[in-house]
Amino acid sequence: MTHPTAGQGERTITTDSHIYTPWVKRNGFSHAGMALLWIVAAFLLFQIFANVLGIILILIRSAGSMENFDAANAMELVAQNIDLIFVANSSGQILFLGLATWLFCRLHTNRQNRPSFLRFRLYENTAKILGLVFVLMLVVQPVIWFLGWLNSFVPVPETMEAMQMQQMEMIQSYLTSDGMVLIALFNIALVPAICEEILFRGYVLRSFEKSWGIMWAIVISGIIFGMFHLQLANVLPLASIGILLAFMTWISQSLYPAMLAHFVNNGASVLVGKYYPETAFSELSPETMPPLWLVAVSVVVSGYLIYLLLENRITEPVN
Numbered sequence: 001m002t003h004p005t006a007g008q009g010e011r012t013i014t015t016d017s018h019i020y021t022p023w024v025k026r027n028g029f030s031h032a033g034m035a036l037l038w039i040v041a042a043f044l045l046f047q048i049f050a051n052v053l054g055i056i057l058i059l060i061r062s063a064g065s066m067e068n069f070d071a072a073n074a075m076e077l078v079a080q081n082i083d084l085i086f087v088a089n090s091s092g093q094i095l096f097l098g099l100a101t102w103l104f105c106r107l108h109t110n111r112q113n114r115p116s117f118l119r120f121r122l123y124e125n126t127a128k129i130l131g132l133v134f135v136l137m138l139v140v141q142p143v144i145w146f147l148g149w150l151n152s153f154v155p156v157p158e159t160m161e162a163m164q165m166q167q168m169e170m171i172q173s174y175l176t177s178d179g180m181v182l183i184a185l186f187n188i189a190l191v192p193a194i195c196e197e198i199l200f201r202g203y204v205l206r207s208f209e210k211s212w213g214i215m216w217a218i219v220i221s222g223i224i225f226g227m228f229h230l231q232l233a234n235v236l237p238l239a240s241i242g243i244l245l246a247f248m249t250w251i252s253q254s255l256y257p258a259m260l261a262h263f264v265n266n267g268a269s270v271l272v273g274k275y276y277p278e279t280a281f282s283e284l285s286p287e288t289m290p291p292l293w294l295v296a297v298s299v300v301v302s303g304y305l306i307y308l309l310l311e312n313r314i315t316e317p318v319n
Contacts (some may be wrong), residue, residue: 023107032211050092057084086187098195118202137264142298151236193263218246253314
């Protein structure tokens with residue numbers, strides 16, 4: 001049986017037989033400092049692994065037709081094998097954002113308390129919170145659209161803008177291919193909803209909370225989440241989504257609502273991209289402002305749903 005002891009930021013885990021001090025505390029490190037280091041390490045490991053695996057898979061599929069391969073047609077080859085790129089990307093997320101983060105958080109807690117540290121918890125009203133979160137992520141989409149429009153006023157380097165446009169064209173081609181909906185939902189919605197939530201709303205949010213308190217943890221982890229995707233043209237809506245997901249996690253003291261919300265957000269994008277590509281892939285610019293009445297309705301209804309979430313906030317002490 002475990003009993004968390006009170007403390008400011010730090011908590012020492014006591015058991016019936018001994019006191020367990022986390023590795024970070026024994027060695028004089030801060031929880032937030034280790035989390036920042038792991039964000040960088042996980043990002044680099046994920047990117048390197050996914051890129052290398054993607055190249056290997058493309059080379060295997062293209063064996064015997066690589067005589068004329070050069071840098072000039074590399075992007076064309078990637079576009080022709082976008083399904084393999086998604087396989088490599090999902091594999092990297094599972095290995096480094098999910099599983100490796102699960103292992104790395106042992107520096108902050110013991111094995112017995114690791115699920116609690118990451119907030120793998122269910123409570124009596126978790127089902128109600130899941131329902132509210134599901135509706136909220138649908139209702140808030142016009143606000144996210146409006147934030148994307150505001151983001152369009154931020155100047156983006158031409159090379160980065162061209163790269164993002166190329167990525168969007170490849171994703172559009174992938175989603176509009178026959179029989180790709182379920183595969184796309186797995187790669188674009190389900191895998192990120194689990195792995196990115198373990199990293200950001202599980203490990204990073206908890207570590208930042210222990211060092212800086214929950215409010216700063218919510219805001220800073222959300223901003224880093226937006227930057228993590230390397231999409232300067234979408235950093236404002238992505239960071240806002242990250243802050244909202246962190247808020248949901250704090251309200252519920254559970255990782256499952258954020259996982260569901262993440263899946264709904266990405267899954268809705270997949271379905272709109274599949275069945276309404278002209279809407280999903282239209283370029284946001286200062287001239288394409290969303291209807292203000294729709295944004296206003298979204299703000300009001302989303303605000304009410306957030307109020308209901310606060311009314312159902314879990315207040316049990318955390319480890």
